[in-house]
Amino acid sequence: MTIRTRFAPSPTGYLHIGGARTALYSWLFARKHQGRFVLRIEDTDLERSTPESVAAILEGMAFLNLDYDEGPFYQTRRxxxxxxxxxxxxxxxxxxxxxxTKAELEEQRAAQMARKEKPRYDRRCRELGHGPSPEAVVRFKNPLTGEVVVDDAVKGRVVFRNDELDDLIIARSDGTPTYNFTVVVDDMDMDITHVIRGDDHLNNTPRQINMLRALDAKPPAYAHIPMILGEDGARLSKRHGAVSVMQYRDEGYLPEALINYLVRLGWAHGDQEIFTRAEMIALFDIKDVHAAAAAINPKKLLWLNQHYIKTLPAADIAERLRPFLVERGADPAAGPALTDVVLALRERAKTLVEMAAQALFFYHEQVTIDDPKNQAILANAPHAALTALAEALATQSTWTREAVHATLEAVATDQGLTFGKLAQPVRIAVTGSSVSPPIDVTCALLGRERCVSRLHAAVAQSLAFREARP
Incomplete structure (x- = not known):
């Protein structure tokens, strides 16, 4: 038997990280067993489904590199x-x-609740033999006796009594099919062998199994995974921060980090934290997914993201950094090689957004010094030393990190300063910030012309800062 899994999102919004984790688990299960992974777009909610949401789902899947073997299939075309x-x-x-009618159904519901019964359709039309009419819906004739046993790979054995299940509507009065019915037909036609989905669908499962049996189709195996919670234990929502896959992308997270993070939200392999994609495929087993809900941990995701920023090839990170710089008005061609900048910054940047912010000074002609603390440092800086350094760097024959470092040390010694006393105002002068990579690395990457120009500009600015002090 060929294992066949599916991811079946409804295109009524973005690709939520909960949905992304479901897609990942389904993808991993299929890949582990050399099976097929199917993408199905469940777009029968015509009022809420939008082309933009479809595009967002496909974009999210592509960003996470969750490739599908078949699809996307669209329910509206079936x-x-x-x-x-x-x-x-x-x-x-x-x-x-x-x-x-709606009024009759509401009357039934009210009477049942008054009797403290579970409200459900009372099956009054079940044996009346009505034919089609403009106001008629179609209901599935659920068995009245017996049980449906779901041997769930995550939840364990779950038993549902048929007399607790009502005859659900499978087609509306306008003829459009309902969710539970379309899922049954699709899973049957697409030969889905394993359904991995959120545990909010668990109560749908016995109804779907009964329909599949009525169609003489073998039900798939099921695995219902728990929802993802916020840090506070409440249902995950926008108030907890990013919940859309593409929002994480826009905030500078790498797909490798997000995938690694999502796989660990409910699954583990000992104490291992870092997984390559090949390791995930080899080690993942749906039976090892925890039945309890997992809570997000933004600090863990940041840690993972920085790990991948530091360990993936610098040239790869450079290409991913490029659009973040362009978005912020920088021209990556108007400065040092992006790969070199990545090597200089990746020990301290946790996201590509952080790295882009830290890299901007490399690609601007001049920098502004807005922070009052940095202005105060420059106001009190040894101006003669800054001027001497600018002149020394302007005539330096070799422009390397080592040569810049030697010049900084020589000027500091000549001016009776420690290296640190000179380095900090120099850092502010050439970067506009009090934080940067080592100053010799920074100057070497920035280039002679910009370093000298910014040092001269800083001396002039520092005098203005000094005069402006109360």
């Missing part, structure tokens, strides 16, 4: 097939037309 199966169920006595 309405003829759903009508065919619906007719089959009706013809074989497994479904029936129901003409109960």
């Amino acid at each position: 309405f003829d097939r759903y009508r065919e199966v619906l007719s089959e169920l009706i013809a074989h006595g497994h479904a029936y037309y129901c003409t109960c």
